[in-house]
Amino acid sequence: MGSALPVGREILIPGELTVAIDEGGIRTAGGMLPALIYTTDGLERHGQREMVFAVARTGAPAPGYPLTMARTVHRFAAEGRIVDAGDVSVFGRPGVDVDERVTGFVYADPPAALPSTVDLPRPPLVALPLLGGETAVVQRFGHARVLALLGAQERYYPHPWWFRPGRPPVLDDTEFRAATMLSRAPAYNLPFLRVVHDGDRLELSVSPGDLPSLREAMREAPDVCAYLPGLAGTPKTYVWAPGQTGPAAIVAPGGERATRLACNFVLIVRGAGAGGPDAQAPTARQVEDGFAVLLTGAMHARLLQAVEAGRPVEIGLPGGAVRAVAFRVADGAAPAAAAPGPDAVNALPPDLVNGVPAATTMAAGDLVGSARPAGGAGARSRDPARGRIVLLTSEEQLRQATTPAELGDFLDRTRRVVYQLFAGVRHHTEELMIEFRLAPNRPVAVRIMARPIAPPRELLVVLERQLQALPPPAIHYTEVAFQLHLPVR
Numbered sequence: 001m002g003s004a005l006p007v008g009r010e011i012l013i014p015g016e017l018t019v020a021i022d023e024g025g026i027r028t029a030g031g032m033l034p035a036l037i038y039t040t041d042g043l044e045r046h047g048q049r050e051m052v053f054a055v056a057r058t059g060a061p062a063p064g065y066p067l068t069m070a071r072t073v074h075r076f077a078a079e080g081r082i083v084d085a086g087d088v089s090v091f092g093r094p095g096v097d098v099d100e101r102v103t104g105f106v107y108a109d110p111p112a113a114l115p116s117t118v119d120l121p122r123p124p125l126v127a128l129p130l131l132g133g134e135t136a137v138v139q140r141f142g143h144a145r146v147l148a149l150l151g152a153q154e155r156y157y158p159h160p161w162w163f164r165p166g167r168p169p170v171l172d173d174t175e176f177r178a179a180t181m182l183s184r185a186p187a188y189n190l191p192f193l194r195v196v197h198d199g200d201r202l203e204l205s206v207s208p209g210d211l212p213s214l215r216e217a218m219r220e221a222p223d224v225c226a227y228l229p230g231l232a233g234t235p236k237t238y239v240w241a242p243g244q245t246g247p248a249a250i251v252a253p254g255g256e257r258a259t260r261l262a263c264n265f266v267l268i269v270r271g272a273g274a275g276g277p278d279a280q281a282p283t284a285r286q287v288e289d290g291f292a293v294l295l296t297g298a299m300h301a302r303l304l305q306a307v308e309a310g311r312p313v314e315i316g317l318p319g320g321a322v323r324a325v326a327f328r329v330a331d332g333a334a335p336a337a338a339a340p341g342p343d344a345v346n347a348l349p350p351d352l353v354n355g356v357p358a359a360t361t362m363a364a365g366d367l368v369g370s371a372r373p374a375g376g377a378g379a380r381s382r383d384p385a386r387g388r389i390v391l392l393t394s395e396e397q398l399r400q401a402t403t404p405a406e407l408g409d410f411l412d413r414t415r416r417v418v419y420q421l422f423a424g425v426r427h428h429t430e431e432l433m434i435e436f437r438l439a440p441n442r443p444v445a446v447r448i449m450a451r452p453i454a455p456p457r458e459l460l461v462v463l464e465r466q467l468q469a470l471p472p473p474a475i476h477y478t479e480v481a482f483q484l485h486l487p488v489r
Helices: 065-078 134-141 143-154 173-179 208-220 297-309 395-401 404-422 457-468
Strands: 005-013 017-028 031-041 051-056 088-090 102-108 125-131 187-189 194-198 201-206 224-228 236-238 249-251 260-262 266-270 283-287 290-295 313-316 324-329 388-391 431-438 445-451 480-487
Touching: 005 065, 017 065, 031 065, 051 065, 065 125, 088 134, 102 134, 102 143, 125 134, 125 143, 134 143, 134 173, 143 224, 143 236, 143 249, 194 290, 201 208, 208 297, 266 297, 290 297, 297 313, 297 324, 395 480, 404 431, 404 457, 404 480, 445 457
Parallel strands: 051 125, 187 224, 201 324, 236 260, 266 290
Antiparallel strands: 005 017, 017 031, 031 051, 088 102, 102 125, 194 201, 194 260, 224 266, 236 249, 283 290, 313 324, 388 480, 431 445, 431 480
16 A cells, blocks of 8 residues: 555534545556545444545546545434445436446445544445446345456456546446346345355355344245355455356465355255256355355255354265355454555456466466466366466566466467467377567567477477467566477377
8 A cells, every 4th residue: 555645634514524535555456556535534423334435546636426425324324224345325326426337336345454544443344336237236146246356357356445437347237137147046135144165165154243144044045045245355256257168266466375265156056856866966066156056955954053053064065076065153254355565466367277367357276386287176177288387487577567368369379370280290299398488579589399209390490480470469567488388199
């Protein structure tokens, strides 16, 4: 976080409500982002958490909507209408003074440090504007799903706490509704629930104070019901958008090797094993950015009994990647994701394939400096023909130098060159190692090795020339180097 310089304090209701306006910097993927931070002072006396509205500076006049929203929330709080993390406010008609597309706000917990001059008794709520259909998706499918998409858009974990006027929407409401499996199921919004995928376990947890609400929801739930949880405070969070073909996640700085992934929904279906020999066995499988869990009636009864009693339970599943569904009562609130240090940048590329950026979402596997076998929690099936990557420069250099889309396109073109040249050619090579060194305003530098036997020399010469002739990805600031290992049997 950059330093905060006090700009002033607006008295909205004398003796009741003020708003401090600070000028600060937010460390983002693109560097320090100048922002105005509006912090309320006066909501707490009505039981409402104070609020923070952070707006990126664009050169336009300072926005007034945080002051208007502060008055509105104060009025509602005085009437006993309180909002908390996971809640959403919907506008009657779109628009605030800095962006006419805003249709509402979603509320979330703040980062570990805020550049604000207000000393608050408890952490405030961050109020994030939503655009167009984002508000409707939050209402129907849960705030965690949209916050994860915002985190992927800004490359900031777990989600940005500021609003960037003019940003593109993270989803299209119509497309999202048509694509998600949750459109066919009733859903309960339970922002106090935490759902975490950890290896072969799926864990549900709540704090003691929220047990009554979970009990009520589970008693009333139909046989097929989706539960929409809050943020779990894990180093990784599943993310999903229509058209995505495999599991993907956004990752906190330093969390690449973590095994615990937050889920944005759990769909529970009871009645497995009933209806004859063709009935489906109980199972749990990862789908979109959550899990679908199929339980027998007895299994669901055990889970409900554990929730009623407030005691832990672990229900074994006979097969599949997830071997158990567990429930526990957490000691307190969900732990916050580790705050980055002063030099850390929440700027992981939005997609990793075998450790290398390649598309517009982040694969659930790790970003590593040396290739490792796929597998473990969150790993997705890999196409052997895509090969594997070994990074020769640091991950941070790679992030600074190019974008996932640019590098992914370059790697795809490389694979096409190799496989087209080797198609129909007699050779005894099993694997090629192609080492690239890329730098700003410099041609592609290539080194090729093979095992166990090199391909015919004339083929190798042509391959080297074609790879050197490839248009390089846009490279900025620094040189990057990596190896692409491709099978060519």
